Amino acid sequence: MNSVQRKRPQWQQNLYVLWFGCFMAGMGFSLVLPFMSLYIDTLGHFSHMQLNFWSGLTYAATYLVTAVVSPLWGRLADRKGRKLMLLRASAGMAIVMGAMAFVTNVYQLVALRALQGVFSGFISNANALIATSAPREKSGQALGTLSTGSVTGQMIGPLLGGTIAGFFGYRVTFLITACLLAAGFILCLFFVHESFEPVEKGQQLPAKEIMHQLPHPQLIIGMFVTTMFIMAANNSISPIISLFVRELLHNHGNVPLISGIVAALPGIATLIAAPQFGRLGDRIGTQRILLLGLIFATLIYLPQGFVTNIWQLAILRIFVGISDAALLPAVQTILAKYSPHTVAGRIFSYNQSFQSVGQVSGPLIGSGISGFLGYNGVFFTTAALEFVNFVWVWHSTKPLRIKKNNRPT
Secondary structure (H helix, E strand, O other), rough: HHHHHHOOHHHHHHHHHHHHHHHHHHHHHHHHHHHHHHHHHOOOOOOHHHHHHHHHHHHHHHHHHHHHHHHHHHHHHHOHHHHHHHHHHHHHHHHHHHHHHHOHHHHHHHHHHHHHHHHOOOOHHHHHHHHHOOOHHHHHHHHHHHHHHHHHHHHHHHHHHHHHHHHOOOHHHHHHHHHHHHHHHHHHHHOOOOOOOOOOOHOOOOOHHHHHHOOOOHHHHHHHHHHHHHHHHHHHHOOOHHHHHHHHHOOOOOOHHHHHHHHHHHHHHHHHHHHHHHHHHHOOHHHHHHHHHHHHHHHHHHHOOOOOOOHHHHHHHHHHHHHHHHHHHHHEEEEHHHOOOOHHHHHHHHHHHHHHHHHEEEEEEEHHHHHHHHHHHHHHHHHHHHHHHHHHHHHOHHHHHHHOOOOOO
């Protein structure tokens, strides 16, 4: 080791701290989901139909509100800075999550879940900050690495949440999650630094003008819709995965544990593969990685509809994680590379709105399809959705292919 240590570039320090913050945010959103319906059941006397209704509403409330308010926070981020938005999101989520431990009825819980959506935006602003501070030639690798933080948190969250709830009860789990989110706030406060020039309110362009002034507006809008498709496809399996596992096990074995492992496998694969795809995209073109990832996802979802045992499903879910590693990070990299830094906050917040729509519509699609076509039909429908997304991306990225073909040799 050299006696004189080189100082780490600021963008790299931000990346490491924000990775942990995104990990906390991802875990904060997913840690309570495995027992949310059970927690609701302790708040009153509900029929089976009422419990399903309140569980669905409680789940959707956060994402519906996020879809609406994200552009407002993005506009403020471009005026006041992304670090301020990171502190606002992490502090707000910590307070709201802690308050959920003290609710006495389901109406309070739904209201707090909606308020959690108001304080969303940590991950989108982390992406915006890294996108505007990392060197362009390393943006794919940096955003690919950052994306693994939230993915890992979402992967570990359900397993950790179920374990804590089993030992300490539901309410203590909310308090522990609040403490973890508070830790993310403290790290951002002291260790994240942003070089930011405030933009006056009167100097900000309206959304319509921003789109007109972008070099490739069709590409940016196309990536928003692509994000929605990706999240809808990923979440379409969520409502039926444990039921499908139970069917494959013929009602034998530890279904909750095995379901948790199967659900976590894609996240493990994404954690390993995402930085590699980001680095490769910086070399061969991020749009190529995105297109290949969508084709691969289509081919991987199809055979899941034909599996006959849990091992086949587990192996295919690992490959789903590899395809995921090529998708959302690629979209975020394209948004970063083809959007001016002055509007990055709004661009990533619009993308989060579309992401939230996908997170709500995906489970609805999965539940609806499974009712008509069975569990296998959900996988076939998801494969079709991924292929439609491929066609959409092929059309949306046409300006990049034209630009490359017209480049002088």
